Amino acid sequence: MPGFGLGTWQNDDPDACAESVRTALDIGYRHVDTAQIYRNEAAVGRGLAAADVDREEIFLATKVWTNKLAHDDVIESTEESLERLGTDYLDLLYVHWPSGEYDPEGTLSAFEQLQADGRIERIGVSNFEPEHLEAARDAIDAPIFANQVEMHPLLQQRELREICADAGIELVAYSPLARGDVFDVDVLSEIADANGVSEAQVSLAWLREKAVTPIPKATGSDHIRDNWASLSLELSDDEIERIDSIDTERRKVNPDFGPSAW
Numbered sequence: 001m002p003g004f005g006l007g008t009w010q011n012d013d014p015d016a017c018a019e020s021v022r023t024a025l026d027i028g029y030r031h032v033d034t035a036q037i038y039r040n041e042a043a044v045g046r047g048l049a050a051a052d053v054d055r056e057e058i059f060l061a062t063k064v065w066t067n068k069l070a071h072d073d074v075i076e077s078t079e080e081s082l083e084r085l086g087t088d089y090l091d092l093l094y095v096h097w098p099s100g101e102y103d104p105e106g107t108l109s110a111f112e113q114l115q116a117d118g119r120i121e122r123i124g125v126s127n128f129e130p131e132h133l134e135a136a137r138d139a140i141d142a143p144i145f146a147n148q149v150e151m152h153p154l155l156q157q158r159e160l161r162e163i164c165a166d167a168g169i170e171l172v173a174y175s176p177l178a179r180g181d182v183f184d185v186d187v188l189s190e191i192a193d194a195n196g197v198s199e200a201q202v203s204l205a206w207l208r209e210k211a212v213t214p215i216p217k218a219t220g221s222d223h224i225r226d227n228w229a230s231l232s233l234e235l236s237d238d239e240i241e242r243i244d245s246i247d248t249e250r251r252k253v254n255p256d257f258g259p260s261a262w
Contacts (some may be wrong), residue, residue, distance in 0.1 A: 001092070001122075001146070002059050003208060005031030005229060006224070007174055007215035014043040020219045020241040021047025025058065027228055033148075033172075033215045035063035035096055036081055040119050044260035060085065061092035062150075063126055064101025066257065073101065074110035078119060094124040094148055098132040099257045104139035112142050124148065124172075130163050137167070148172040151212060153203055154181060161210060173207050173233045176214035179252045187246060191239050197229070204230035204245045242244060 011017040017040045021032055034044045041062060048058065053244040062085065065243040078093060091116065095107060111123045122145035125136055137143055147164055151157045151173035162194050164171050177200050188199040200216070204227060207214045218224045254260050
């Protein structure tokens with residue numbers, strides 16, 4: 001999995017979404033993330049088709065929504081996602097939330113079937129707390145490849161990072177800029193000024209230092225390029241320690257059906 005990607009949550013203008021995907025791929029991105037509930041899979045597919053990049057070079061992921069997590073619904077809805085995206089397979093398919101129709105055995109056995117049929121290459125979960133990860137790993141023989149969660153310097157997910165590292169599960173960070181809050185954190189601003197970069201680049205570089213794959217959403221070319229430039233930023237040990245020492249937990253995404261709200 002490429003260690004940096006383009007998120008498309010709330011990128012719901014079809015033309016803007018397609019153009020952002022095309023722009024990102026032409027710049028160098030090779031990881032694109034979407035979801036059924038974003039209602040933009042068709043636009044993402046248009047962007048994939050418009051870019052001058054072979055499908056085999058792109059790591060494409062989508063997520064099954066909570067009302068489609070019964071076994072047969074997983075199969076049917078994934079086929080619909082593939083059609084909208086204009087592809088024969090997904091590099092990664094996620095359970096979007098451990099909620100709604102989710103059942104570890106019933107849901108994940110459908111993911112295993114899709115994998116066996118060559119429709120998906122990897123099985124992922126999203127918004128899973130440690131207990132959900134344990135139940136998922138017990139439910140199927142196939143490995144859980146990734147857990148996609150909210151993560152940024154204001155929500156550092158220390159326990160989950162340790163558990164996933166021990167289990168060999170990749171962590172993917174959505175909302176890696178805390179929905180813009182990173183621009184108002186003094187520590188991040190000071191480090192950004194010292195390096196002549198944006199706070200966004202600092203946050204993304206810090207995640208990379210933690211072996212986490214960020215997938216920031218961006219629609220405009222300038223933001224897409226600025227986020228990409230974070231790959232050239234190397235933080236010092238002192239800068240990483242200063243970010244590590246941020247003592248706050250500011251969750252930006254916490255729906256009433258999510259485990260962190262229970």
